[in-house]
Amino acid sequence: MKLSLTKVVNGCRLGKIKNLGKTGDHTMDIPGCLLYTKTGSAPHLTHHTLHNIHRVPAMAQLTLSSLAEHHEVLTEYKEGVGKFIGMPESLLYCSLHDPVSPCPAGYVTNKSVSVWSVAGRVEMTVSKFMAIQKALQPDWFQCLSDGEVSCKEATSIKRVRKSVDRSLLFLDNCLRLQEESEVLQKSVIIGVIEGGDVMEERLRSARETAKRPVGGFLLDGFQGNPTTLETRLRLLSSVTAELPEDKPRLISGVSRPDEVLECIERGVDLFESFFPYQVTERGCALTFSFDYQPNPEETLLQQNGTQEEIKCMDQIKKIETTGCNQEITSFEINLKEKKYQEDFNPLVRGCSCYCCKNHTRAYIHHLLVTNELLAGVLLMMHNFEHYFGFFHYIREALKSDKLAQLKELIHRQAS
Amino acid sequence: MQLDDVVSSTVTGPRVEEAMYRSIRWLDRCIAAHQRPDKQNLFAIIQGGLDADLRATCLEEMTKRDVPGFAIGGLSGGESKSQFWRMVALSTSRLPKDKPRYLMGVGYVVDREARALWEVDSWGPPTLLGEVAFGGNGHRSDLRRLGRHGCPLGAILREYGPVWGSVRVGRGPGKPLRFSAPSRHGCNPSYATDLVVCVALGCDMFDCVFPTRTARFGSALVPTGNLQLRKKVFEKDFGPIDPECTCPTCQKHSRAFLHALLHSDNTAALHHLTVHNIAYQLQLMSAVRTSIVEKRFPDFVRDFMGAMYGDPTLCPTWATDALASVGITLG
Numbered sequence: 001m002k003l004s005l006t007k008v009v010n011g012c013r014l015g016k017i018k019n020l021g022k023t024g025d026h027t028m029d030i031p032g033c034l035l036y037t038k039t040g041s042a043p044h045l046t047h048h049t050l051h052n053i054h055r056v057p058a059m060a061q062l063t064l065s066s067l068a069e070h071h072e073v074l075t076e077y078k079e080g081v082g083k084f085i086g087m088p089e090s091l092l093y094c095s096l097h098d099p100v101s102p103c104p105a106g107y108v109t110n111k112s113v114s115v116w117s118v119a120g121r122v123e124m125t126v127s128k129f130m131a132i133q134k135a136l137q138p139d140w141f142q143c144l145s146d147g148e149v150s151c152k153e154a155t156s157i158k159r160v161r162k163s164v165d166r167s168l169l170f171l172d173n174c175l176r177l178q179e180e181s182e183v184l185q186k187s188v189i190i191g192v193i194e195g196g197d198v199m200e201e202r203l204r205s206a207r208e209t210a211k212r213p214v215g216g217f218l219l220d221g222f223q224g225n226p227t228t229l230e231t232r233l234r235l236l237s238s239v240t241a242e243l244p245e246d247k248p249r250l251i252s253g254v255s256r257p258d259e260v261l262e263c264i265e266r267g268v269d270l271f272e273s274f275f276p277y278q279v280t281e282r283g284c285a286l287t288f289s290f291d292y293q294p295n296p297e298e299t300l301l302q303q304n305g306t307q308e309e310i311k312c313m314d315q316i317k318k319i320e321t322t323g324c325n326q327e328i329t330s331f332e333i334n335l336k337e338k339k340y341q342e343d344f345n346p347l348v349r350g351c352s353c354y355c356c357k358n359h360t361r362a363y364i365h366h367l368l369v370t371n372e373l374l375a376g377v378l379l380m381m382h383n384f385e386h387y388f389g390f391f392h393y394i395r396e397a398l399k400s401d402k403l404a405q406l407k408e409l410i411h412r413q414a415s
Numbered sequence: 416m417q418l419d420d421v422v423s424s425t426v427t428g429p430r431v432e433e434a435m436y437r438s439i440r441w442l443d444r445c446i447a448a449h450q451r452p453d454k455q456n457l458f459a460i461i462q463g464g465l466d467a468d469l470r471a472t473c474l475e476e477m478t479k480r481d482v483p484g485f486a487i488g489g490l491s492g493g494e495s496k497s498q499f500w501r502m503v504a505l506s507t508s509r510l511p512k513d514k515p516r517y518l519m520g521v522g523y524v525v526d527r528e529a530r531a532l533w534e535v536d537s538w539g540p541p542t543l544l545g546e547v548a549f550g551g552n553g554h555r556s557d558l559r560r561l562g563r564h565g566c567p568l569g570a571i572l573r574e575y576g577p578v579w580g581s582v583r584v585g586r587g588p589g590k591p592l593r594f595s596a597p598s599r600h601g602c603n604p605s606y607a608t609d610l611v612v613c614v615a616l617g618c619d620m621f622d623c624v625f626p627t628r629t630a631r632f633g634s635a636l637v638p639t640g641n642l643q644l645r646k647k648v649f650e651k652d653f654g655p656i657d658p659e660c661t662c663p664t665c666q667k668h669s670r671a672f673l674h675a676l677l678h679s680d681n682t683a684a685l686h687h688l689t690v691h692n693i694a695y696q697l698q699l700m701s702a703v704r705t706s707i708v709e710k711r712f713p714d715f716v717r718d719f720m721g722a723m724y725g726d727p728t729l730c731p732t733w734a735t736d737a738l739a740s741v742g743i744t745l746g
Contacts (some may be wrong), residue, residue, distance in 0.1 A: 044683055073651055
C-alpha cells in the first residue's frame, strides 16, 4: 500500500492510495469516502441497484457491531466476509461501531471492549477481537480501542488518560497477535487516536500510535453535533500535525458536507458516508449544490430555489425517524411535505442518478405517504450518488485550486 | 377491470345474488362510459360466489357483452379448495375460448396444515427442502430409526417441536431418507400448486400478492415449497436458495448471508427475496407454457407434484380431483 500526495493546499491533502487489497491492484482517491453498509450490505440496496450508482467508492465500511454476532458462521465459511456478503471485488474496512447508532457507555474494561448488535452486547477481549478479524479477513480494520470518552458528557482527565493508555495497550497486543498469524498479516491495522478534548492527551495518543507499525490512523472522538466539532477543530489540526504524511487519516462520526470540508482542511483523508443514509431514513433527499462553477443561468435558478427552501426552513422541526432523531439539515428537502405532491421535477435538476432520470419528487412523495419500501431504495440511490458526486467535486476543486469557492458555496447553504 | 360488487366467498344468502346482478349492471355502465376502447381493454369480472347457479347466470349474462377479456372473481377469500376449483372449472367451461381468462387473487389460502419436508442424508446434516401440505400422520417408530443414523434430529426437534410423519426409505447407499413434520409457522404451501392446477382448468392470467408479501416475511419460494430463511437451520447453509435458479439473488448470495441479513434492519434482505420469488414465478409459468407447446403438460404436472409433495400421489385431494376433471391423472 502506498499513499502518494499530488499536492497539499491549505492543509488539504489531494492524492491516491495505490496497491490496495489482497491482490494489490486497487486504488483509492483522497480526499474520499467509504461506502456505508449495514450487516455487509448498502442500506436498501441489492448488488444490482448499488451498481446503478455512479462513483461508488472503492472501499466499503463494515461494522463489527453488525458482524461480530456472526463470528461462528464466518469462521465456518472460511473464505472471508467479502465473499460472504457478495462483495468480493470491493476493498473492506471494518470499524468497531456503527456511526449511526451511538454506543452506550460503561462497557469498556482494561481487558475488553463491547459492541452492540441487534442480538445484544458482544464483549471482546483482544484475542476474541483478533479471532473475529481472522474470520472476517478485511483489508483494513480499526484496532480495538477505548472510545467511550466521546459517549459521555463531562469526562475527567483521569478517564481520558485511561482511554489513551488502554487503546495503546490494545494496539500493542493486537499487533503481537497479528505477527503470529499469516492470515491476519494480510489485513492492515488502523491505529486509533483517542484523548477526548484534552490537548496533551491527544498529542500523546498521536505520537505514541504513530510509533507503531500501523497502516493508517482513525481519529476517534470527534463525532457529535456541528457545535462540538467546531470546538474540536483546533485539536484536530494539532493531532494530524503529529501524524506521518504517507499514511491515510480516517475520521469516525463526521459525515456532513460542511464538517467534511473543515476536516479535510485539517489533514483528514477519508470519511464515512452515513450522512446520506440518515437523510434517506427521514424521507429526505440531498439537494445541496456543490458545483462551484455552474453557468450563470443555472446559478440564478438554483438561488431562486434555495431562497424558497430557506423560507420554509424557518421552522425546523425535529423529525422522528427509524432510529435517527436528527434535525433536517439545509442540505436536503423533506419529500413528505405536501408541497411536493404535484412537483413533477426530479429531486435535483441535472442529477445523473437513476432516481432523477426516471422519477419525480411527486412520485417519491407518494411512495413515502403510502409507506412503500421503494421510497428508501430510490432515495438511497439518489443520496449516495449526490454525496459521492460531492466528493468528486472536492477533488476537482483541489486540483484546480478552487476549494475556497466550493467552501463558500457549501457554507452559504449550511443553516 | 370493471367496477364490480364483490362479496367474500364465505358470505351466504341474498347478498351474493344482489352482488352478482349489480356487477352485471355495473359492467354495462362501464362499457357505456368507456371512452378509450381502442387504447384500454375493459375486462368483465364474473361473480356469483360459491353458488353454481348464480355463477352460471353471471357467466351467461356477461358473455353476452362484447368485452375483450373476462376475469374470474370472488374466489380469493377463505373458501375451501374443493369449492374453489369447482367454481373455477365452471367459469372456464362457460367462457369463450378465444378471449383471455384472468383468475383474480390466486393462491390465497387459510388454515392449511403445513408440514415441513426434509431430506436427511445419512452422512450429512438435514437440509430443509421446503414446506408442503400433507395428508395424514405417520409412525413414531420410523423416527427413532432415523435418529440412529446419526443425523442431528435434536436440532430439528428444538426448532420444530415434536415430529412425526411418514418416512420414505431410500433404496440403496447414499439415497436420502425423507420425512415430514408439522410447521409452526403459517405459510401458503399450495401457491404454486394453485397456479398449475388452474392452468389445467383453463385459466390464462393470474395475480397475487403472495410471492412478494411472503418474501417480505423472509420466505423464499422453491420447487419443493418454501424456505423460511429466518430459521436457524439456514445459519450456516452456504448454498443459494435454489441452485437451478438464475435470478441475481441466487447467482450472488447464499442462504446463510440472507439469513444474517434478514435478522438485521437492512431492507435489502427483503428486496433480495422479492427478486427471487418473482423470478421463481416467472420461471414456473415459462416452464408451464413450454410444456404445453411441446404437448407434455400432463407430464409436467406429474413432475411438478412430485417435486412439491415427494410423490405425485401425495398431492392434496382437491388438486387431484381438479386435475382428474380435465383428464390429468397423477401416479
